[in-house]
Amino acid sequence: MRNFVFILLLTAACLAFLITGHLYWERKIEATVQAARAKVETSAKQETETSQTEVILARAKQLPAAAQAAIKRAVEEHRPVHLVIAGSESTPENGGWPERLKQALDDAYGKGVFHITVHEYDGLTTADADRQRIAADWAKDKPDLVLLEPFLLNDNGVVTIDDTLAHIKSIIDELKSAAPNAVVILQPPNPIYNATYYPRQVEQLEAFAKENGYPYLNHWHAWPDDQSEELNRYVDPQTDLPTEEGAALWADALAKRFIAQ
Structure with missing residues (x-):
């Protein structure tokens, strides 16, 4: 009986560890994706602003x-x-x-x-x-x-x-x-x-x-x-x-x- 309880607890601990690890990496991946997305959006915005600036200055030349x-x-x-x-x-x-x-x-x-x-x-x-x-x-x-x-x-x-x-x-x-x-x-x-x-x-x-x-x-x-x-x-x-x-x-x-x- 003790062995069964021990195995049950060990299994639960392993499952908890796996779930916690999965959630951790899932959050980490999501944060990485969000950061990458923000970087792309910022870069795109900067490129758009640069393009608009260039157009305006070209008009004024x-x-x-x-x-x-x-x-x-x-x-x-x-x-x-x-x-x-x-x-x-x-x-x-x-x-x-x-x-x-x-x-x-x-x-x-x-x-x-x-x-x-x-x-x-x-x-x-x-x-x-x-x-x-x-x-x-x-x-x-x-x-x-x-x-x-x-x-x-x-x-x-x-x-x-x-x-x-x-x-x-x-x-x-x-x-x-x-x-x-x-x-x-x-x-x-x-x-x-x-x-x-x-x-x-x-x-x-x-x-x-x-x-x-x-x-x-x-x-x-x-x-x-x-x-x-x-x-x-x-x-x-x-x-x-x-x-x-x-x-x-x-x-x-x-x-x-x-x-x-």
Whole structure:
């Protein structure tokens, strides 16, 4: 009888040992599988993020180097690129070229890659803008990029070009003091028909940008010649503001720089 009990206990102990061992290895294998699965998922996620980053940077390759670097920094920080668009009534918050450009960026990069804020200042000259310290408005948006159309058309015949350029520099300096990482990209307003001095002022704006190291996007090559009446299809001769066709043309010209094919 004792032998039988001993054998029974021994058998039970062996079974318990086998069951415990089986459960141990089963848990260990499951943990190994889970760890391997997590590693694969992490690797796949990293590959996807790397791929998405590469696609975004490839799209932006026609922008100035400083703008590309700002976009890269935002993407690597896993946040939207904050783009501030600022300018005169030629750069309307609603119904103009900024809305068309936003749509083009959403279509090309994906919705949410760019977070765009538009600041329109109706009737301001650069002197007004400098005095009113409007760059503080942009700094609140924590911009990566500021696309600035600097009131040059409103200055025409009112503020000398030397003063205009000094005010532009003051406005940019104010922004940079509050948002040092912001990259300011200058662009001219729209052309107007049969102007004499205004085209020369635009040329001086471009030279000023180059001299001071500001990125500059010149979209004038996309418009009809400013001495041609065809321009009146794109810019209303009564208001000197872009028509619907002009807004589309302006947005398309900028999109070709923002979006490499």
